[in-house]
Amino acid sequence: MRNYKLALPCLRGVIGNWVYYSSLMTAKQISDSVSTVKEIREAESLDEVLQRKLKERKHDIARYLLSHDSRFFNSIILGVFDGVPDWIEFDLTKKFLEVLDESDIENSESSMGIMIFDGNEKIFAIDGQHRVEGIKIALEKAPEKVKDDQYSVLFIAHIDDEEGRKRTRRLFSDINTNAKPVSKGDRIIIDEDDISAIVARKLYSDYSFFKADNTISVSEQSNLDKDDSTHFTNLVTLHTVNRHLKKLFKIPAGTKPNDLDNVEALFKIATDFYDFMFNNLTDYKSYFLDSALTLIQARANNSHLLFRPIGLILMAKIYVYYKLNNIDTSELLNLNKLSFVFPASYLENILWNNGSMEVRQKNQNLAFDLTLYMLNRFPSDKEDSLLNAYKSILKNVDATLPAKVTDV
Numbered sequence: 001m002r003n004y005k006l007a008l009p010c011l012r013g014v015i016g017n018w019v020y021y022s023s024l025m026t027a028k029q030i031s032d033s034v035s036t037v038k039e040i041r042e043a044e045s046l047d048e049v050l051q052r053k054l055k056e057r058k059h060d061i062a063r064y065l066l067s068h069d070s071r072f073f074n075s076i077i078l079g080v081f082d083g084v085p086d087w088i089e090f091d092l093t094k095k096f097l098e099v100l101d102e103s104d105i106e107n108s109e110s111s112m113g114i115m116i117f118d119g120n121e122k123i124f125a126i127d128g129q130h131r132v133e134g135i136k137i138a139l140e141k142a143p144e145k146v147k148d149d150q151y152s153v154l155f156i157a158h159i160d161d162e163e164g165r166k167r168t169r170r171l172f173s174d175i176n177t178n179a180k181p182v183s184k185g186d187r188i189i190i191d192e193d194d195i196s197a198i199v200a201r202k203l204y205s206d207y208s209f210f211k212a213d214n215t216i217s218v219s220e221q222s223n224l225d226k227d228d229s230t231h232f233t234n235l236v237t238l239h240t241v242n243r244h245l246k247k248l249f250k251i252p253a254g255t256k257p258n259d260l261d262n263v264e265a266l267f268k269i270a271t272d273f274y275d276f277m278f279n280n281l282t283d284y285k286s287y288f289l290d291s292a293l294t295l296i297q298a299r300a301n302n303s304h305l306l307f308r309p310i311g312l313i314l315m316a317k318i319y320v321y322y323k324l325n326n327i328d329t330s331e332l333l334n335l336n337k338l339s340f341v342f343p344a345s346y347l348e349n350i351l352w353n354n355g356s357m358e359v360r361q362k363n364q365n366l367a368f369d370l371t372l373y374m375l376n377r378f379p380s381d382k383e384d385s386l387l388n389a390y391k392s393i394l395k396n397v398d399a400t401l402p403a404k405v406t407d408v
Contacts, residue, residue: 005033005117005118005119006029006033006115006116006117006119007114007115007116007117008023008024008025008114008115008117009023009024009112009113009114010022010023010087010112010113010114010115010155011023011111011112012087012111012112012113013111018156018171019156019157020154020155020156021087021115021154021155021156022075022152022153022154023115023152023153023154023155024150024151024152024153025150025151025153026147026148026149026150026151027135027136027138027139027143027146027147027149027151028139028143028147030076030132030135030136030151030153031135031136031139031140033117033123034076034078034123034124034125034132035122035123035124035125057130057134058130058133058134058137059134059137060134061130061131061133061134061135061137061138062134062135062137062138062141064134065134065135065138065145065146065149066138066141066142066145066146071149073128073131073151073152074152075128075152075153075154076125076127076128076131076132076151076152076153076154077125077126077127077128077153077154077156077171078123078124078125078126078128078153078154078155078156079123079124079125079126079155079156079157079158079168080121080122080123080155080156080157080158081121081122081157081158081159081164082120082121082122083117083118083120083121083122084121084157085115085116085117085118085121085155086115086116086118087113087114087115087116088113088114088115088116089112089113090112090113090114115155123155124158126156126158126168126171127171131151135151156171166192167192169190169191169192170192170193184220184221184222184236184239185218185219185220185221185234185235185236186220188200188201188235188236188239189201189218189235192258193257193258194257194258195242195246195257195258195262195263195266196239196242196243196246196266197239197242198258198263199238199242199263199266199267199270200235200238200239200242201235202263202267203216203238203267203270203271203274204216204218204235204238206267207270207271207274209274209278209288210232214230214231215231215232216231216232216233216234216235216238217230217231217233217234217235218234218235219234219235219236221236222234222236222237222240222309223309224237224308224309226299226302226357227299228295228299229294229295229296229299230295231295232287232295232307233307233309233312234309236309237309237312237313240309240313241270241273241312241313241316242266242270244313244316244317244320245266245269245270245273245316245319245320246266247320247324248269248320248323248324249262249265249266249269273316273319276319276329276332277315277319280332280333280336281306281315281335281336282336283298283304283306283307283340283341284306287307295307301342301355302342302352302355302356302357303341303342303343304340304341304342305340305341305342305345305347305351305352306340308357310351310357310359310364311340311351313364314351314364314367314368314371315335317368318332318335318368318371318372318375319332321372321377322377327377331375331377332375334375334405335375337405337406338371338374338405346370346374346402347367347370347371349393349394350363350366350367350370350393350394351363351364351367362389362393363393365389366386366389366390366393369386369389370386370390370401370402373386373401373404374402374404374405375404375405376404376405383401386401387399387400387401
């Protein structure tokens with residue numbers, strides 16, 4: 001007799017270029033065979049982030065299983081690699097010839113069978129990580145409650161190389177896009193079509209200033225905790241900055257945005273931006289190069305704008321404006337003549353109010369226009385409308401625009 005670990009009845013199907021096998025697994029089979037921990041992202045730490053988030057949700061799944069007799073799940077999608085299970089088609093000819101046409105029998109036979117796993121394969125959850133972990137907890141707590149449950153699973157072949165990981169990431173992204181939204185942070189981690197997301201991950205893992213541990217926070221939301229004294233910024237902000245920097249790069253005709261050459265080109269634009277800012281702006285130099293400024297100091301009372309996501313995004317927008325208008329970026333050294341530390345900053349009550357950031361779009365738009373004005377780069381024929389916007393946001397009809405800087 002052959003030794004094997006699992007023998008599962010399956011239906012074989014094809015959607016697009018994915019071949020999948022639909023089957024049923026018990027809680028014990030899932031617990032014994034399925035892992036949620038598999039690196040399908042560029043950096044192991046990004047994979048660990050998604051896995052850590054399982055801790056926050058898997059207990060809710062377990063409680064649901066153990067407290068509801070009327071319980072149900074949609075299918076868990078499992079990837080298989082490091083081994084090829086045997087596929088044995090059913091022979092239906094003898095029993096079904098009397099009632100089915102041969103063509104129907106042939107189609108059914110090719111789609112029905114048993115998949116045999118010898119135990120050397122690795123199986124991991126592509127979609128359904130929380131359900132897998134919840135099932136394991138429920139089985140451990142009350143095996144009698146869930147031992148007879150049969151969970152719907154779909155097996156697909158995962159190729160464990162770079163192209164295979166990209167393909168699997170894209171599948172995960174597609175599933176969640178078309179089923180229910182994933183958080184913005186999670187989507188940036190997995191998205192294989194959005195060049196801004198791909199480059200954000202590449203900056204996270206490869207850019208010299210960000211390679212130190214915990215420099216970039218990997219969080220679901222776009223905001224950064226005002227008391228965060230560990231992270232310079234977060235992955236969502238890198239993604240937003242990339243979306244602005246992308247205006248400096250035209251995707252060549254006949255190529256896809258996520259082609260390697262295009263990714264490398266945008267990555268170069270992004271690193272040029274960060275290199276310029278970190279090497280030339282006083283506040284950034286104090287932190288990244290001179291170690292004279294700590295994040296604890298920068299985060300005190302939200303006082304340092306350039307260490308908030310909204311501040312870094314503002315710098316990106318100004319940088320892109322200069323580049324698009326062929327203005328020598330050496331002029332941006334004039335930014336050092338402006339204060340970005342509240343309450344002394346010219347952006348007080350525009351992007352900052354008594355320790356809280358003002359993130360409304362109209363405030364951000366005014367901050368951008370006002371910065372160009374301060375740098376002597378705002379169109380003179382639009383200064384009246386700028387003043388009106390300034391008075392409106394400050395709620396001060398007597399307000400006057402601050403003095404422009406003088407050239408370097």
